[in-house]
Amino acid sequence: MAACSDILTKYFPSIDSELTDYIVGVLDSSAEDIHSTEDVYDAVGDMLLELSEEGTGEDNIRDICLEMIKALNINNDSKVTERQKLNAPVHLKSMAEDFNQQSEESASIWLARKEFNTVVDSKKLEKAEAKSKAKLEKRAEKEDKPDDCQIGMATASQATNRREAKLDASGMNRSYDIHVENLDVAFGDKVLLQDADLHLAVGRRYGLVGRNGIGKTTLLKMLSSGELRIPSHLSVLHVEQEVVGDDTIAIDSVLESDLVRSSLLQEERELTATLNSTSPSTLDGRGSARLGEIYAKLEEIEADKAPARAAQILNGLGFTPKMQEMTTKEFSGGWRMRLALARALFMKPDLLLLDEPTNMLDIKAILWLENYLQTWMKTILVVSHDRLFLDSVATDIIHFHTRRLDYYRGNFEMFLKTKTEKLKNQQKEYESQKQYRDHIQVFIDRFRYNANRASQVQSKLKLLEKLPKLTPIEKEPDVILKFPDDIEKLSPPILRLDEIDFYYSPDRPIFKKVDISADLDSRIAIVGENGTGKTTLLKILIGELDPVNGIRHVHRNLRIGYFSQHHVDQLEMNVTSVELLASRFPGRKVEEYRHQLGSYGVSGELAMRPVASLSGGQKSRVAFANMAMVRPNFFILDEPTNHLDMETIEALGKALKKFKGGVILVSHDERLIRIVCKELWVCGNGTVRSVEGGFDEYKKILEEEFLQQ
Known part of the structure; x- marks a missing residue:
């Protein structure tokens, strides 16, 4: 059975371990009744077809079944066709489409189990099911824990562009745009995104908006953690954790975030000390040459201007000159979050991810941050509830709703106008289509039993079938808060x-x-x-x-x-x-x-x-x-x-x-x-x-x- 597991891993690199165990368990429990490739195919063929990339034929799956039956040491006289290796990454998005019809016992939307008409030993199968149920119960216990314990439950799948993957692997990819296509994201048993596309163009500042709990923070964490594949040469920074409090001076904490500058300065100090301690007769020419290279590099990255730039950022975020000289352990959590933001702004990553950056700032610091980000030359993806902040900063809005991402050019105010107009047009189109359908249906109902109009009725029925599916416009429900209105009136002074x-x-x-x-x-x-x-x-x-x-x-x-x-x-x-x-x-x-x-x-x-x-x-x-x-x-x-x-x-x-x-x-x-x-x-x-x-x-x-x- 270990050999079967190896075969599954070989042909389906992205297969989940639990799914592997289940397939192997089915073969193990049915071993006495498996005598041919067809028997293996009947037992697990449907599941293997779902795991394979689109366009893979039954012959390819039968080849894999043949390899499995050989591993099980069962003779087979079936003809062998030429095996085709399945090199492309497995895309599992289609397995989420029947999400609402899944068994409550399914551990994840990616592992929805199908029924198979197989002949199995009931006792062995019961034992396998009991093991599986125990695993599911363990996972269910984890799902009951608070949100911050659940982030590991988020799962994703995406389509892979082979050309971009090859460029990335060869180190030849120089694009700073991000394209994630056919993206599915789930959090536990909840589908957050389905068949969505995430496109971020270099130099644009995107505001990600959507209702609470819809998955905005999860999407940011997946980008920063590498769960979603983006060009590997891009530097990504997600401001989500406060700076650790220690004896580091605040401004030094910001300066040290530039690892290139810090390493060059450290190397320069070491080389200088070595050259100063070496007698003139034994001076190393290579050391002197390297020192020259370091000075040139430091000049290129404007290392001498870094302290002034760090002080400017800290000052804008509310750190007085005195506070900039304090150690990080002297600051509260809110101020250490500001330090984390200062480090991110100083580092200038290719993709800056900000999650509610205004929460930790007062109005003065917010106004400064708005002005600072307006000159940002790289890509930003920001989640914010502050619509005036987004009006000032965002060049594009991404609307996260109903398991998809919609894109709008312009700031938040323009997004609201465009979205409102778009919904009006969609509603008009829906009503027009419905009116047309109703008109045809009236004719069908009126003359359905009229022999003289039978051909016309049939024609109308065919026309009705060819019309696109009529889908009502999905509107997010309005949020309403109601405070008590029957309060006791009081006379001043209050x-x-x-x-x-x-x-x-x-x-x-x-x-x-x-x-x-x-x-x-x-x-x-x-x-x-x-x-x-x-x-x-x-x-x-x-x-x-x-x-x-x-x-x-x-x-x-x-x-x-x-x-x-x-x-x-x-x-x-x-x-x-x-x-x-x-x-x-x-x-x-x-x-x-x-x-x-x-x-x-x-x-x-x-x-x-x-x-x-x-x-x-x-x-x-x-x-x-x-x-x-x-x-x-x-x-x-x-x-x-x-x-x-x-x-x-x-x-x-x-x-x-x-x-x-x-x-x-x-x-x-x-x-x-x-x-x-x-x-x-x-x-x-x-x-x-x-x-x-x-x-x-x-x-x-x-x-x-x-x-x-």
């Missing part, structure tokens, strides 16, 4: 801080003499650079922190709904969303919990899934539903958009606008601020000040600061 001082250390005050107030009509956005105390101010407002000096005034009937990203992180992961609400607000009917979750887009099957299996955006919606269970009349929200897709952010903005209570919002999402807020508070230099002119005036202030730097 929430006020008088002469507030706050600090953790007296020599480093965060706030001095702060006077602010808000009521149920307030729609306030709090902005400012990271580290200026925005979250601290919110915690003082909700009463989580007590001021050192001054007084916090709050209405006795005020009910505050507070949202922060920590609330998402602190959700119980091993229970369903319904069970989570029931544990925190016991004594209510299940229907009430489900209705509450449904108001925030967590409905149907989603509400009964473990929280760990939900996407980041879906977890945020659960956190919103949990926050609103107390029916608050005032919302205080700290960066609520970090894991939300654009449609949900738009829905959140509309819901907050309709909300009858007060809103104080900390956000770097310009779009959300413009939808919701009427007033802007700026934190900085120990104060909180209101900006007349709102967000436009604040942007002007930041732009002036850029010009002064």
